[in-house]
Amino acid sequence: MSPFRAPNESLGSLDAATVAALIEGMADVAVVLDTAGTVQDVYFGSDDLRTDLGADWIGQTWLTTVSLDTRPNIEALLDDVQHQPITRWRQVTHRSARGTEIPIQYRALRLKGHDGPIVAVGRNLQGMAALQQQLIDAQQALERDYWRFRQVETRYRLLFRMVSEAILIIDAPTQRVVEANPAAGQLLGEAPTRIIGRPFPEGFDTESTQAINGLLAGVRAAGRADDVRARLADELEEFLVSASLLRQENASFLLVRLSPILAESASNAPPDAKARYLRVLEDAPDGVVITDADGRILSANATFLSLAEIATEQQARGESLDRWLGRPGVDLSVLMANLRQYTTVRLFATLLRGEYGTTTDVEISAAAVRNGERPYFGFFIRDVGRRLHSEPPTSPEQTRWLDQLTERVGRVPLKELVRESTDTIERLCIEAALTLTGDNRASAAELLGLSRQSLYVKIDRYGIVADHAHAAETPTEEP
Template sequence: MLGFAAPGKSLGDLDAESAATVIAAAADVTILLDGAGVIRDVAFGSEELAPSFEGWRSWIGRAWVDTVTEESRPKAEALLREAPKPSVPRWRHLNQSVPAGPAIPLLYASARVANQQRTVIFGRDLRPVSALQQRLVQAQQAMERDYARLRQAETRYRLLFQMSAEPVMVIDAVALRVVEANLAADRLFGADLASSTGRTFLEAFDAAGQPRVQAMLAGVRSAGQADDVLVRLADGEREVAVSAALLRQEKAALFLVRLAFPNAAGVSSLGPAGRSRLLEFVESAPDAFVVAKEDGTILSANPAFLEMAEIATEEQARGEPLSRFLGRHGFELDVLIANLRARGPVRLFETRLRGAHGAQSAVEVSAVIVVEGGPPCFGFTIRDVGKRLAPSQPAEALTMPRPVEQLTELVGRVPLKELVREATDVIERLAIEAALELSGDNRASAAEMLGLSRQSLYVKLRRYGLGDLDSQDEPS
């Protein structure tokens, strides 16, 4: 240890109080021990530290080794053994016990006072360092989580990139060379397109299409977007629609290019003549045909539907909710759409169609959902089945159920309280039967119509003896 050159001369007139001030200022915590290692006094470098060591006055008169945590005692004893040696102080990490609260981490060093049986323990508070280390660990963990999320996102998008059925390529915006291509592009152009030196992306198209593709890419580079171009491939056999988007990666500019085949699949493969005949068939079909959005609003309808709905033109029907015309109750169309989404095409769903001027007719509805080629939409075929009904009773006639007739015969014979209870049971049973009929015996949909849980519906079915209840059908 390199000390003062002439301490006797420079510190000779230093009294005890001044020396205590200097020693206390030298560390955050200073502990003065006697020859036996017993604490005789304690000082703090600042007034803010003292409250953290609540109960420190109880240390005085106790062995210093007993005031540290159990795992720190061997290091405290080593410090006391090293104190008499005139060497560089060795700092050791100890945890100081506090009566109230967790132990406080401190960095301790010891020094023996010359010609006196006194040992001074200097302590530095490690809590700021510990808090900084904790924040560093948390920041490192957060970075690792972010890196993991980025790797997962990169894996997902790379998998999506490779699984795309359409050719997709990443093109250097300056040299117009292929940087990366998915499997569909490799199958279309060959896997050597990206690896061949000297070849550009434009070579994938015929001579007439190359200037158009180049002009489209220039528009994307300058304006950020451009219209798709329809060009032929280099083999001259197929047409493709080329679209592009500009990407910035570090200091480089890249194009994300997608190729689409207009007549790849679906109705478009029929050609203009085939599409025309199909539309002509829908327009002249005797059954009503309606196309609706996901929310049930009408997109288009053929003349047969307009006639049944008592509407003059298709423009009057477009944008109107289909539930305005279709369904005896407001929830019937919701039940139909729910079954359509859950189970696919629905056939021969019985309901009623209401005209704009009040006319009603019994109909059967078949429906399908279309999810390709744009936003999902629903197609409904509606057939008038009113002529199939028995002529002895009009479809619009309202008949009183037999149980209700029996109840009316009891008026005056039984108390009103019992009559009301019986009527409630009859109405409840009729409502459950109607819900089961409307939902096609789908008990989950019937429970939703009635505002009941499935468990409550099964209890009522068992009570009224409705349906064929098996133990495996009941909800768990």
Template structure:
């Protein structure tokens, strides 16, 4: 603070009334405080503030610290202490008590006057500044809301732009450079979704047709309208229809271009080269490959399936239920699809495939469920295992009865004898398999079968396995 150089000369003989006028004019509210921090007098320069505080003659005779809000009391205490220590005065934000239990934000600074220990607290009403700050906060919140709406709108636009199944591009109207392209158009540009070097839109098409396209776009810039143009893609020779619409953005002239495939290729998607090669391989593999919808009806099938099912063309299979050719109707496919829905991929499911003209093939099926835009679809890889070379049969001392032999006994022997015979067949096969897996280690085989070694030896003698001497009175 810089004081007057010669206050006695410049101010003259200033009496108390003149000093009171000066103090009142210098602040919105002024408090006269004694050496004990008690308010002795109050003056208001703002009528609005006086009404808000209801004149607050109730402050007279009370300690200043008792007339402020709880959170402002430490500040008032610090200001009074600074007066006592004759420190440089500081401005502090005080929430001064007002009528009806409220408070008013006031910026106070205290100054010691005279030799009687009296001080003056000068206060500036902060409500206009608070209102301005509140309007600033509200304006910022409004800007944030508008920005969020714009961001969400842009996100929706980006999503629709990228999910569109036909190539869509945005061009610079003057240079015809590609500024933006959706995922399908990126494949045509050879960028694979990367925002690489900008290419000219005309480079997408066969050289013979570029003049017509350029003429159409020049007419679009001049008149704002243009007829659609048929064109041929340079990449794969496919026919497309070019539609263009001009628009402006940030003082720049742009063109929105859509490439539409012929009616027979509606919804066609341009795939990356690697994906296209994989699809061609699936079409050519010797194993059958079939895609069905969630109801099990065929959407597409490769040539191997068409051959296995004894069909003339894929179109004969499309739309038909796959269970028409797989296993018993309503059995195998029900099991397969239930497992796909509940447990995920199915591997090496053994069944049969029936051709249109009665041929039957033993097959193994591996299947997977994949989500698409409308629900799950199922993929089935079907392998012919009828031509596999069977492994050499194990040498066995005694061949058990087959299922056919047991079937022939129905009606000739009681059911309990048939069940006992079938049980013996299964038991013998299990023991032989356990011995083979353990390298004829009988202790390990007994543990694998859940038998004691003594029980295993009894069963080995019973079935004549393991070259053990027979005992009389053995028990099964």
């Protein structure tokens, strides 16, 4: 601090009004204290600050106007002003009328000698505190994003290393390998670290190199191209090479997959008509899943993998379809029971749960196919989430029941109304379950969480037998 060289000459003798104006001009809060620390007068630089802090400080001990944890700063400020004309800045917090804390930075000076009044000049630090809080929030958000990206990268690295298919990531402009998983290194006869940085394709015969270059050029230009066959130089084994374009910020990469073509697969290749049919199923906009008699997945198309939030078909094989359906232990059992009895199921409504927690409203149609003594089941899963956003129309029967219930309010005791309403709702649920399961009472009982005997009693009680006289008592035995 550099004081005035000659304050008496430059400032002269200032009266109290001038001193007050100077203090008011440079302070957000100014407090005049006696030697005991009692507030004699106070100034607030704004009406908002006066409202927040309150105007009843006069006559109180200044120490009581601040929060408990900052009272030592006030005590130190009053102690310092006894030994020096102007103290250093110290920060305290006042409790506002709204319950919030307002940070104020004070420094004190003594007027008219040792026995004169003490003036504490304060600066409002709310703006700075808000900026500090914004900085802290931004830093915490950055840290959360950083750790989330680290977790995503870790999952990607783990999946990339564990996947059984050979995968290469190629820089699109230079066609040099950026990443290679262990399966690719094993297939190409090199360690993955030695493949990185080398041009691709390398090590293939001339015809295969030309075919792969044409594939990559087509993917760069159009985003996709037909798979090609390739063969390593001096080797008989063939690969099926596929590629797709991957954009990341301003960079473009090619995701290349190498799949060995087994000799027996080539000899048993399906005719063109069947191959086209299989390709249509693979590229279908609806999920297509084929399971064995126990509901374990044998194959699934890309749409199902996307709905289930899994990366490769290999991850789904051998898993029960029940793992992704909305009501574990119920939906698949109902579907399988109907398939065994009727061989087809149409428009079964349920949910599909993804690996990362997302749920999708779906409708499932299914068919049972027998291959020798072993049955297989095909499931066609359609995303109907957009279609179900609107509420279904209320049936006339439901509207009539609600009107009758409203008319009886005040004429019938509440307990009797509740009992009758419960019976009506129970009947509607049973009818809905029977409709949903194609009048299969055993499946409806499982869907409702009832025993078969309980369901039969309720059906007889509500007179539903006449409407569902053709209901199947039990599902047929598994073939």
